[in-house]
Amino acid sequence: MAEKHFKYVIIGGGVSAGYAAREFAKQGVKPGELALISKEAVAPYERPALSKAYLFPEAPARLPGFHVCVGSGGERLLPEWYTEKGIELILNTEIVKADLASNTLTSAAGATFKFDILIIATGSTVFRLTDFGIPGADAKNIFYLREIDDADKLNEAIKAKKAGKAVIVGGGYIGLELAAVMKINNYDVTMVYPEPWCMPRLFTPEIAAFYEGYYAKKGVKIIKGTVAAGFDSNSNGEAIKLKDGRVLDADIVVVGVGAKPLTTLFKGQVEEDKGGIKTDAFFRTSVSNVYAVGDVVTFPLKMYEEIRRVEHVDHARKSAEQAVKAVKASEEGKTIDEYDYLPFFYSRSFDLSWQFYGDNVGEAVLFGDSNPETPKAKFGSYWIKDGKVVGVFLESGSAEENKAIAKVAKLQPPVTSVDQLTKEGIGFACKI
Structure with a gap:
């Protein structure tokens, strides 16, 4: 297979990748200089839609409606946009090897891509119950939500069983948003999570009490302080065995128990910290021609004088823009301000x-x-x-x-x- 060489390569197809491509275009990237390589089959899109409007029974969101950069009120980057700008959009292509010393990426199909500058925008991947060795956790009606393919599979399952029973495993962001969306789809919904209250990373017990009360009023049942310990598939769906001995029946199980940064390709080649790839305030890694953005990065949070990893769409967008500006500035011998991020989180449900x-x-x-x-x-x-x-x-x-x-x-x-x-x-x- 022929080797392709690009001045800039973005690896990843999520929010950060799309915002980085837009910033490159703003900075005047020349046709043929930039490639964006994604294992997904579609151009970068705004991921938050997947746990909300994508699963609505009425007027659901669909592509091309939520390609980046509509989530921040910007222009929608359709596949044609990349063509017009001379950016090579390489989809359905999974990179299985990255050799930073030789500036080479290799795909599952054996294609090689050379770069002068690499932007890592691989994001994160969900923790699966199979990662924890839970018996029966590989059953077909256990769903996760990270990419559009996941949302499509879940959507088909929802439509296949009208007014069924759903169990949501996890009480964080995704758990709360999915419990709401399943209820809107007229499902009987039970949430299960081990913590004493929902979203403990952010909510105080008092804040959580409001949401738990509100969800209960909407008919969502909540079981706290226990976890799924095993699954038995039968003709009616899943029997979920909880650690406290209870058994729940479900047509659909949706799991949202957190995510881990996708750093595997770069292990041992770049410095890591707190589970992410360590960068400076310009998102440059310990390898001078390699930058990293979004969920995958542990970066200096200037306001608090510490380094942190932030999993949120707002940081995914802003870090991508900062990294590309930094790339262009360093080429021109200029400087830009350090990234000074104010942590921001939001959610919508019901x-x-x-x-x-x-x-x-x-x-x-x-x-x-x-x-x-x-x-x-x-x-x-x-x-x-x-x-x-x-x-x-x-x-x-x-x-x-x-x-x-x-x-x-x-x-x-x-x-x-x-x-x-x-x-x-x-x-x-x-x-x-």
Whole structure:
């Protein structure tokens, strides 16, 4: 097979890859200089759609509707866009070997690609129950959600069994979003997770109590403090044995128990830290012509003077843009500002929508009405550390209020009394 040589190669087909391609185009990449290699069959798209609108029974989202960069209000990059810009979009191509010393990538089919500069945008892959050696976890009606193929398989299963039973394994982001979407599809839904409350990485027990109460009101059953210990397939679907001895029946099991960065190709060739590929504030790795972006990266979080790995679409987009700007700047002998990222997370499910900015450390102060029985409940939380507000969470905020909480998390204003925050609530953020 012929070897192809490109000045720049992006490996990966997710959000970061698409945003990096757009930034290269903005920076004036010449036709034939850039290739984007993805194992998926479609051009890069906005992954968050998969656990939300893609699975809606009415007016579901479909490609080409959510190709990047529509998730951030940008232009939609259809396959034709890559052609017009002279960017080679190499799909259905899995890279199985990366030799950074010789600047070479090799595909499963044996094709080789040479690069001058590589951008690693491989993202992460889901943890599977088979990774934990759970008996029967390879059954056909156990689903995961990471790529569009996964969403298509799940969608077919939902349509095949109207008003069936679903068990969601996991109480994080994906678990909560999928429990909502399965309920919207008129399924009988049970969530199972080992933690004492949902989304423990971000939610305090008080915040979680609202969502658990809200989901219960919607008819979602929640079983906490236990895990799936085994599966028995039968003609009716799955019998799920829980560690606490209970057995649940399900037509569909959807698993969302976290993800791990896809670093395997580069093991031993680049420096790693905290499970990700270590980079500087320009996303350059320990190999000078190799950059890495998105979920796969452990990078300096300037605001908090520490290094972190962040799994979120917002960072996937922004890190990609920063890396490409850095590549172009170094070619021209210029400098750009260091990446100064404000952590941001959001989720939408049912008619709820929350945003969080900053760091959830220190003392959490709840404000507003967090009673799940209240129609249109609106509440939030501030986190205070060393006398300053370092993080803010808000459910059902307006666009202005969400901007205000971002500003507060960035500026970290001092706070004299906790009572002031409880009393003023969102008003405190709005006057900063």
